[in-house]
Amino acid sequence: MLSFENVGLRYGSGSEILSDLAFSITPRSFQFLTGPSGAGKTTLLKLVLMSLKPTRGRISLFGKDTQTLDKDSVTDIRRRIGVVFQDFRLLEHLNLYENVALPLRVIGREETSYRAEVLELLRWVGLDERIASRPSVLSGGEKQRAAIARALIVRPELLLADEPTGNLDPTLARRLLRLFVELHKSGTSVVIATHDLALMEQYESARRLVLADGRLHVFE
Structure with missing residues (x-):
């Protein structure tokens, strides 16, 4: 599904901020991406999403070289x-x-085919009483949950989550982790970037990808 082959990234003529990244993510897998603040977790996710290009090495996603697309x-x-x-x-x-239904509208689905799905997911993340609210009146935690619901509504093959529980209380964080685990069990590969040790300890069978000093260490 996803592989990094000796990937490096630098900005301009400076030194590499990510070096020799070599790892793979298989279908139906679950991993936490962790490391200290500033280690490059968000940058790595941007490489996967193709909003950044590596300065060397090769990234393959769904069997395709991302640099040739x-x-x-x-x-x-x-x-x-x-x-x-x-x-x-x-x-x-x-x-x-x-907002949550938007990805389904973009791919051309009729509202009658997805309305129940959207409402059920909003209920699950505790936002069913806020469906008519605009983002400007939502709290940070509510916006976080809305963003998670929007990402999940398409039932993606790969989910990338950057600090998804950062604005949530521990109870809701555990609930959302269960949702990610269920999504994983249904066939989605999940990558959660987080520095929340308590969150990771709740799913100890997940693989850990640890970024430190620009390099990645994999713990099965």
Whole structure:
């Protein structure tokens, strides 16, 4: 599904901020990506999402070399990936229901085919009473949950989550972890970038990818 082969990244003529990354993520797998603040977790996820290109090495995603893809192919592959960003990226002119349903509208599904799915997912993340609210009136935790629901609604083959529980209390964080685990059991590969040790301890069978000093260490 995803492989990094001796990938390095530098900005300009400076030294590499990520060096010799070599690992793979298989279908139906679950891993935490961790490391100290500033280690490059978000940068690594951007490489996977193809919003950054490596300065050396090769990244293969769904069997394709990401550096040789044309614009349409990049769009097609991104539709197979669910992403939870740290900055939420909710659209202010849409209400909560519309934000979560947006990925399904983009791929051409009729509302009658997905309305029940969206409402059920919003209920599960505790936002069923906020479906008509705009992002501007939501709390940070509510925006985080909305972003998670939007990423999950397409039932992605690969889920990338960047600090998805950072604005949540421990009880809701555990609940959302269970949702990620269930998604994984249904066939999605999951990568959660986090420095929350308590969260990782709740799913000890997950693989850990640890970034430190620009290099990645894998613990099965």
